[in-house]
Amino acid sequence: MVNKEGDKLSDYPYTKVDEDTVKKILEILESESSKWNAPVKVLKSKTSEPFRVLISAIISTRTKDEVTVESTERLFSLAKTPYELARLDVIEIEKAIYPCGFFRTKAKNIKETSRILFEEFNSRVPDNMEDLLRLPGVGRKVANIVLSRVYGQKAIAVDTHVHRISNRVGLVNTKTPEETELELTKVLPQEWQSRFNELMVAFGQVICRPIKPWCDECPISKYCPKIRVKR
Ligand code: SF4
The missing domain is CATH 1.10.1670.10 (Helix-hairpin-Helix base-excision DNA repair enzymes (C-terminal))
Structure with missing residues (x-):
């Protein structure tokens, strides 16, 4: 071969x-x-809050780490909670996270994930795989980042x-x-x-x-x- x-x-x-x-x-x-001096360390130092870990993990898929850090910063300068983020227009989210990969799809997913967290989870990021996988834009990799970094799970x-x-x-x-x-x-x-x-x-x-x-x-x-x- x-x-x-x-x-x-x-x-x-x-x-x-x-x-x-x-x-x-x-x-x-x-x-x-x-x-x-790795970008992921910069990201971590700015990202200890669970909702931010989740959203930056969604942004990070197929995106350079440096771009993820900057996109997350811009987005969270506009809105910090699921409620605030769900109220943004998709276009505003797109502009904030551009040029991350698949920014249009991610913007829609971020808005919908924020709405679900606000309406169904009392704005709390779930601490189990099953509930995390219900959120748009969340696959096993993103879910595992949340479970390990936020909740210290294996x-x-x-x-x-x-x-x-x-x-x-x-x-x-x-x-x-x-x-x-x-x-x-x-x-x-x-x-x-x-x-x-x-x-x-x-x-x-x-x-x-x-x-x-x-x-x-x-x-x-x-x-x-x-x-x-x-x-
Ligand atoms: S392949 Fe990676 S881990 Fe192995 S020696 Fe080279 S840099 Fe180190």
């Missing part, structure tokens, strides 16, 4: 990391993370950073984010599961980047098999 770059599957043998190495990798990254939000890095490092050997979420629940120590997304997003923004990862500067380089990384 050959991909469009002409690489064979056998060029990228899968090497699963053992349990002790998983822990070591997580501990190293946690201790190094204070040095990283939920693993799998975005492109988490999916890519988990496969490069050999934590999993998967093709889709859904598979990655399932496999990570088996290999990650429980105490790391709610923290994992944030750690991987920051790591993926500054070191293990999608294109040309900084393997020479990487603090876990000696433990990483660098699966499917072009060298």
Whole structure:
């Protein structure tokens, strides 16, 4: 089997990391993370309120982290609660969140999600997957971000950073984010599961980047098999 770059599957043998190495990798990254100037850290420092976490997670889908930070800022300068946000015109929301990806669809979803939260949840962001998935614009990734960051639950939000890095490092050997979420629940120590997304997003923004990862500067380089990384 050959991909469009002409690489064979056998060029990228899968090497699963053992349990002790998983822990070591997580501990190293946690201790190094204070040095990283990653957009996700800016987002987090400005986003501890549950409703804001939810809305910024909806905005973040298929959008650069820097754009998500700025779009969320602009939107919350207009309205801060579900009631206030539901009363904005869709056009106002579109203008505030532009140029995030799919801004028209997201603007509609944000308005409708705000209305549902106000009318059916007393303006409170739900703390369970079932209710979160009822909200327009909320899929498993967004729901898991809310459950882990807001409620501290053992939920693993799998975005492109988490999916890519988990496969490069050999934590999993998967093709889709859904598979990655399932496999990570088996290999990650429980105490790391709610923290994992944030750690991987920051790591993926500054070191293990999608294109040309900084393997020479990487603090876990000696433990990483660098699966499917072009060298
Ligand atoms: S060594 Fe390279 S591929 Fe492995 S985690 Fe570090 S930056 Fe990513």
